[in-house]
Amino acid sequence: MNEKFLFIFVMLLFLHFCLSPINPMIDAETLLFLNNHSRREDYGVYRLWGTYGWSVSTILMGILLFLFRHDS
Numbered sequence: 841m842n843e844k845f846l847f848i849f850v851m852l853l854f855l856h857f858c859l860s861p862i863n864p865m866i867d868a869e870t871l872l873f874l875n876n877h878s879r880r881e882d883y884g885v886y887r888l889w890g891t892y893g894w895s896v897s898t899i900l901m902g903i904l905l906f907l908f909r910h911d912s
Contacts, residue, residue, distance in 0.1 A: 870887075874880045 871883060874883055
């Protein structure tokens with residue numbers, strides 16, 4: 841394995857362990873907000889659009905990284 845791959849792999853593992861607890865916290869805050877405004881049934885809609893937004897942003901970042909990479 842080359843050093844660049846190993847570095848990226850270790851950083852991705854580190855970020856995964858740091859960002860994993862954020863999803864349940866976001867869900868809890870969303871449910872609390874919707875419950876306070878008597879719109880709890882809209883939770884599925886928020887989750888669906890959040891997933892679409894995340895997918896689109898991931899694809900766009902992949903395209904940008906592909907187009908503007910600076911490898912030798």
